[in-house]
Amino acid sequence: MADLPGYMVTCVQSGKLAFLAILVSGGIVLQILACALYNNWWPMLTVIMYVLLPMPMMFFAGSDASSLFTEASDNSWLNATKFLTGASVVGSIAIPTILKHAGIIGWGALTMELSSFFVFILAIMCFMKMDDYDEYASL
Template identity: 70%
Template structure:
């Protein structure tokens, strides 16, 4: 992408950022619609998994070790475990609510699609973070 003119690179970067914003807002809309359309706000319980997901990475992951690489550091391994538990919780909470009969199939499908859209936003963010234009540090 280095051989492209500056204005074209800026336009492509703006498009990447806009697609990331569309994914996140689409996930939020699906989350709210899963509750509002079926007049049952129990599916909002899965927002806890979305809030708790980045917490282990913020608190325990050190800047010297990458979370994606093999490590002997016990804090990095603990971070990987808590992040995995949060990811499983994002799918488990709507599944448990559906199994208990608290929510219907429509709300369950919207919850899982919201989780998928948020996952796509995270993947887009990680891909954007590999570019030198978006690095903070």
């Protein structure tokens, strides 16, 4: 993108940020619809895990989020980050599954809840991929 004019680069970056905003908004809408359409607000328990999910990365990994994908790591804080993030991901899938197994929510709410989870994960992965580029360091 180095050969594009400055206004085109800004437009592409704004489009990427708008795409992230649409993904996150879609995940929130799916989360609320999973509760409102079936008149059962128990699936909102998953929001606790969505709040806890980025906390280990913010506190322990710092700005080096790309180091989470490396295999060899001597940093014990990075290993704790990987463990706590994995536990939050498992909890985000387990809470609606347990609620369905207990008969508290139906199949429709479970499907919407899990699709909301995957939309949020897609948004996080897109953000981490966008964060690798140097163009965003100037914003």
